[in-house]
Amino acid sequence: MQVKIKRLNENAVIPQYAHEFDSGFDLVATEDIIVEPGATVKVPTGLAFEIPEAYEMQIRPRSGVTLKTKLRVQLGTVDSNYRGEVGVIVDNMSNLSDNYADYTEGLVNGNYLVRINDDGDLAEVEGSYYDSPQVPYLIRKGDRIAQAIIQCLPDVELIEVEALGDSERGVKGFGSSGTT
Secondary structure, three states: OOOEEEEOOOOOOOOOOOOOOOOOEEEEOOOOEEEOOOOEEEEEOOEEEEOOOOEEEEEEEOHHHHHHOOEEEOOEEEEOOOOOOOEEEEEEOOOOOHHHHHOOOOEEOOEEOEEEOOOOOEEOEOOEOOOOOOOOEEEOOOOEEEEEEEEEOOOOOOOOOOOOOOOOOOOOOOOOOOOO
């Protein structure tokens, strides 16, 4: 299958699969973005896609970013009829703590910045290294921030009915199978 990609920004990186048999390809930020604790941002990719009919593109987190930082990429869907720029929604799940003021070496323009590198590790900023998740993150232009997967969609017909069939689970949800 071929998927057409249009570069909308000179900083946009045309995605490639890192390894043979990878299911996802990386999406790269086209500008520096500071993600303050508790904030949500849209990270531009500078790319538009022509996804074939009956397919979708799923935006997913990169495992290294999720494991090693408080950044959370929100799952997203790009429909086949969308032709605009694909953005990645990122949350910084950390909150400022009382010891925030103790991190003085990393002060950059009034903000404490921690950069993530391509492996999702915390990296140096201005010669200082912090492993505290309670600071803003700097996503730099060129950072691989999310991955995308092209998926085939089933042909679904939605039918309204008066009653649904029974199942063993029934209406039990949200923790109904236990928490341990």
